[in-house]
Amino acid sequence: MVQPILDAILANEFDALGSLDVPEHYRGVTVHADEVDMFDGMPSSDKDPRKSLHVDDVATPELGPGEALVAVMASAINYNTVWTSIFEPLPTFKFLERYGKTSPLAKRHDLPYHVVGSDLAGVVLRTGPGVHNWKPGDAVVAHCLSVELEGPDGHNDTMLDSEQRIWGFETNFGGLAELALVKSNQLMPKPAHLTWEEAASPGLVNSTAYRQLVSRNGADMKQGDVVLIWGASGGLGSYATQYALNGGAIPVCVVSSEEKAEICRAMGAEHIIDRNAEGYRFWKSDTEQDPKEWNRFGKKIRELTGGEDPDIVFEHPGKETFGASVYAARKGGTIVTCASTSGYMHTYDNRYLWMNLKRIIGSHFANYRESWEANRLIDKGLIHPTLSKTYSLEETGQAALDVHRNAHQGKVGVLCLAPEEGLGVADPEKRERHVAEINRFRGV
Structure with missing residues (x-):
């Protein structure tokens, strides 16, 4: 039974957790x-995560x-859960x-669920x-990097470990559950001014945006860089927009509606492109792109920036936008890419890459x-x-469907053990200083 664990957490009796029995099963x-x-x-x-995602009683590993072993108060939906639920690009059981x-x-992870x-x-x-x-009793969040570090490759950059995996996607016992199994070096302190659901939501996308845009392993953004950000109000792009603004860069935020444009303005961005309002169609057909549309898109960027092309393009849609991204980057500029939510097979005109020394x-x-x-920045x-x-655990399928259909803003959270929203704040004074920014995406 997980109820005694939940009761102790809700009563702030964290020290008692080490003496409570670990349940044999959890949801x-x-x-x-x-x-x-x-x-x-x-x-x-057309694939519907509500049909493939189940809430089951499973054995504690x-x-x-x-x-x-972590008692999970809240989790969140990422696109990798969407991929898992629709069994693309291949079933995760492989x-x-x-x-x-x-x-x-590791054999524990190879299960029929x-x-x-x-x-x-x-x-x-438990540890x-x-x-x-x-x-036991430490309030934590977890990042999703699972590595073994038994070989040399990961010791300068753990992402290069030969056994690098994403927890909950390439491993079992993930976070959309009442309990979760992680490697202890995945754990980080929970920001005390956030609720459980707020603290759970940045993990994957915040770290991904940091490496992609700020880190030397990514674009190594500097002050004054013009940064083109696709999906700038979405789960990943909303963090990229914040990093660009905080780092003294100049974001050009690409969104798909005026509502999403308003969110970017609320974050402090000034240069917005509503791609639907502008009517961009980068593909003439399933097999042919339209360079004239790339050119029109580039002109729009220069109108906003006073004639400057992007130093950095923050790419993640993939197939639909990649040709335009390579074209739009400035001479010597950088296109930094992760994920491919619109398709993995990217095509672009290599002349714009090689002759203009782009990367x-x-x-x-x-x-x-x-x-x-x-x-730490959170x-x-x-x-x-x-x-x-935020959704309940039973509503995870609907939450994943919303992300699959891009019918969401920012991040979508899931309550696991937490019985309601708003719990878990340990530093209300600090929260009060940031409450407007914390709630910026709420109800949008």
Whole structure:
């Protein structure tokens, strides 16, 4: 039973958690291996996460060395959960099978069900052998980088580890659940001024945007850079917009409605392109792009910036926009890309890349240090959550559908053990100083 654990957390009796029994089972959001063919032959846009995401009673995994079991108060939806739910680009059970072959301990992850989710805010319930920095009762958030670090490749940049995986996507026992299993070095302190659902929402996207835009491993943004940001009010772009503004850069925010444009203005951005209002059509057909539209798009950017092209293009839509991104970047500029929510097969005119000495940089999540730095900025109140709406655990399928159809703003949260929103604030004075920014996306 998880109820005694929840009762202790709600009573702020965190020290009692170490003496409470760990339940043998808990509720988690899952996909099932015997359903991976359920959407065969359907267009991606028609695949419905509500049909594939289940809330099941699952067995609590064995706790291994260097690991922690966390009581999850809240989690959030990322696009990797959408991909998992529609079994694209391939079912995640292949990831779990591959991981399970690496060690007897990893074999725990290779199951006929996959507990999903790559964000959490909660309280440490147990730690395994060899864990010294965390103890039962610690309020935490978790980043989603899972690595083994047994080979040399990851020791300058943990994202380059040969066994690098994303927790809750390429591993089991993720954060959309009442309990979650993580490596202890995924844990970070929960920002005390945030509620559980607010603290859970930045994790994956905040760290991803930090590496992609700020880090030397990404675009290495500097003051004065013009930064073109696709989907600037979305889960990833909303953090990129904040980093550009905080770092003295000049964001050019691409959105798809006036409502989303208003959110960017509220964050402090001045240069907005409503791509739907402008009627951009970068593809003439399924196989042919339209360079005239790239040119029209570039002119619009220069109108806003006083004649300057982007130093950096913050790319994540992929196929639909990549040709325009390569074209629009300034001579010597950088296109930094992660994800591909509109398609993985990118095509562009290489003349604009090679003859103008532009660079394409691939960026994926963030290493341990980058994740800590990104979380520290949340804790300092310099970067803020972009949570717009919160669902119950039972409504996770609907939450994933909203993200799948881009019917959301910022981040979408999910309450796990938390019985209601607004709980978990340990520093109300600090919260009061930032409450307007924290609530900026609410109800939009």
